[in-house]
Amino acid sequence: MATTMKALRKMQPARGLQMDTVAVPALGPTDVLVRVKTASICGTDLHIYGWDRWSQGRIKPPVTLGHEFCGTVERRGDEVAAVKPGDFVSAEMHVNCGHCEQCRLGQGHICQNLRIIGIDQDGAFAEFVKIPASNIWKLDPAIPEHYGAILDPLGNAVHTVLAGPIAGQTVLVTGCGPIGLMSIAVAKACGSSRVFATETNEKRRAMARKMGADVVLNPATEDAVARILSETNGAGVDALLEMSGNPMAIQQGFRALRAGGRASLLGIPTENVPLDLVNDVIFKGATVQGIYGRRMYETWVQMAALLKAGKLNLEPLFGERAPLDKFESAFTLLQGGLAGKILLYPNGVPR
Numbered sequence: 001m002a003t004t005m006k007a008l009r010k011m012q013p014a015r016g017l018q019m020d021t022v023a024v025p026a027l028g029p030t031d032v033l034v035r036v037k038t039a040s041i042c043g044t045d046l047h048i049y050g051w052d053r054w055s056q057g058r059i060k061p062p063v064t065l066g067h068e069f070c071g072t073v074e075r076r077g078d079e080v081a082a083v084k085p086g087d088f089v090s091a092e093m094h095v096n097c098g099h100c101e102q103c104r105l106g107q108g109h110i111c112q113n114l115r116i117i118g119i120d121q122d123g124a125f126a127e128f129v130k131i132p133a134s135n136i137w138k139l140d141p142a143i144p145e146h147y148g149a150i151l152d153p154l155g156n157a158v159h160t161v162l163a164g165p166i167a168g169q170t171v172l173v174t175g176c177g178p179i180g181l182m183s184i185a186v187a188k189a190c191g192s193s194r195v196f197a198t199e200t201n202e203k204r205r206a207m208a209r210k211m212g213a214d215v216v217l218n219p220a221t222e223d224a225v226a227r228i229l230s231e232t233n234g235a236g237v238d239a240l241l242e243m244s245g246n247p248m249a250i251q252q253g254f255r256a257l258r259a260g261g262r263a264s265l266l267g268i269p270t271e272n273v274p275l276d277l278v279n280d281v282i283f284k285g286a287t288v289q290g291i292y293g294r295r296m297y298e299t300w301v302q303m304a305a306l307l308k309a310g311k312l313n314l315e316p317l318f319g320e321r322a323p324l325d326k327f328e329s330a331f332t333l334l335q336g337g338l339a340g341k342i343l344l345y346p347n348g349v350p351r
Contacts, residue, residue, distance in 0.1 A: 001074070006346060007064045007126035008327055015051045017065065019325050025122065025130035029077040032133050034089060038343045039124045039324075040068035040149045041334055043177065048119075049331050053270075058119065066125030066344075067093040067118030070139065070148030080133040088139045090151045091131045092300065093117040093124075094293050108296040125324060127346045137300055143307055146318055150178075150341055151303060154314070155294035156266060157182035158303045160241050163289050164262040167191030172228060172237040173213070174253045175244025175267055176204040178341050181211045181317060183241050188212040189311040196237060196256075198224050198249060201337045210316035219252060228256040235259075242266060247273045254280040262287040317341045321349045 002024065009020045027033055045065050048055045073087045083089060096103050096111035103111050117123050117131065139148050147154075156179050161171075171192045173180050176199035187195050188211075197213040199205045200220045208216045215231060217224040229236060236258035242250055245267030254275060257263055263286055275281065281288060294300065306312050317340040322330050324346045333339040 005127035006324065007122070008066070008324055008344075009064045009125075010048055010059055010061045012061055013051065013056065013059075015049070017049055017327065017331075019327075020062075022064070022122075022126070024128050027075060027077045027130060029079040030133050031077045032073055032080055032083060032089075032131050032136050033075040034069075034071040034091070034124075034129050034131060034136075035074045036066075036069050036071040036124050036127060036129055036346050037145055038070060038149045038321075038345050039066045040153075040341050040343055041327075041330060042068050042153065044119065046331065046334055050335070063119075064122040064124075064126050064129075065118050066123035066129070067116060068150055068152040069124035069129065070145060070151075071124075071129070073136075074128060077133065082133060083136055083138055088141055088143075088148070090137050090139055090148050091117075092135045092137060092155075092294065092296060093131075093152060094296070095132060095135060096296065109293040125327075125344065125346075137297075137304075140304070140308055143304075146343060147307060147314060149343055150182075150314070150317070151300075152294075153179050153341075154182050154186075154312075155299045155303055156291070157186050158306070159294050159299045160243075160264045160266050160291045161186045161190060162299075162302060163264045163291060164239060164287065166239065168193050169238035170194045170196070170232055171239045171241060172196045172198070172253055172256055173208075173241045173243060174198050174249040175242070175246065176201070176208045176216075177243060178317060179266065180241075180243035181207055181340065182314065183243060184208055184211040184213045185312050185314060186306070187241070189306055194231075196228055196231070198252065203338060207316050207340060211313075219249065225252050225255045232258070237261060239264065245269045247271065251275065251280075254286070257284065257286055259284045260286070262289065264289045264291050266291040318343070321345065323348050 096108035097113040100112040
């Protein structure tokens with residue numbers, strides 16, 4: 001096979017990305033080399049493209065981006081037995097150390113020494129990506145390729161939704177970006193009685209309806225909290241699934257939460273968020289959960305079961321597909337909030 005490959009990389013500490021030719025990764029004894037079929041652009045990739053404050057503190061160029069993908073095993077290290085060349089796979093791209101206290105407690109997703117492939121080391125916006133064999137997830141061939149490419153964010157949604165009771169529960173999803181949209185579908189698939197969604201972007205509100213939301217609200221033009229309280233006989237929702245990171249959305253979400261409800265927070269605010277802790281958390285007896293990544297590997301088992309059972313219709317998320325080297329137009333669409341998930345193909349878009 002070739003010794004070099006195409007890769008989309010952050011080359012300099014400045015806005016933008018560029019295509020480069022790099023060496024195909026060398027394997028250690030416990031590594032797997034995956035030929036990437038398709039990779040999906042994540043919100044984190046947009047931050048790195050724009051070179052915001054978070055990116056400047058975390059990313060060390062040059063590095064190949066991409067942590068949402070699927071592909072086939074090309075080669076494996078000498079000690080790898082669980083997968084073989086030709087297997088259809090994705091991977092958990094959070095690599096935990098296995099030795100810190102959190103890892104020893106079965107909480108590897110919040111490992112003290114966590115590294116992320118595609119952020120801290122070369123990722124999947126390339127023809128090939130190297131993954132530790134322990135992080136490889138073998139996919140059922142019946143799972144569509146475009147679904148296989150978004151298991152990382154789908155896992156975020158599944159983790160958030162199933163972090164507490166959901167069957168028969170009323171749910172509020174604040175923020176209908178891709179993970180918020182997936183959360184709507186997961187909540188409905190897992191028996192939520194009614195799903196409310198708030199979103200200011202008109203296109204995303206339309207997508208939320210297609211994903212199964214029962215009531216979709218624009219908090220910029222109507223009193224979303226009053227509407228939710230009215231629709232729930234004044235009680236509020238059983239669960240807040242916060243996906244936006246927007247301070248106003250977070251505050252509204254807590255006000256719309258019922259006494260004794262749970263708030264599962266995945267969205268990342270870029271500023272401090274004032275909360276009325278007395279009235280919206282303490283006196284409500286609310287359970288507040290920080291959600292990070294996916295539980296290793298409980299979330300993957302749950303996700304695979306939902307997909308295999310045909311419970312999740314994620315088709316409204318997908319639209320544009322582009323060759324990897326046409327990334328600029330894809331990033332422009334996403335930055336404008338004009339698309340759901342865009343797939344990039346290192347070897348050209350299949351016919």
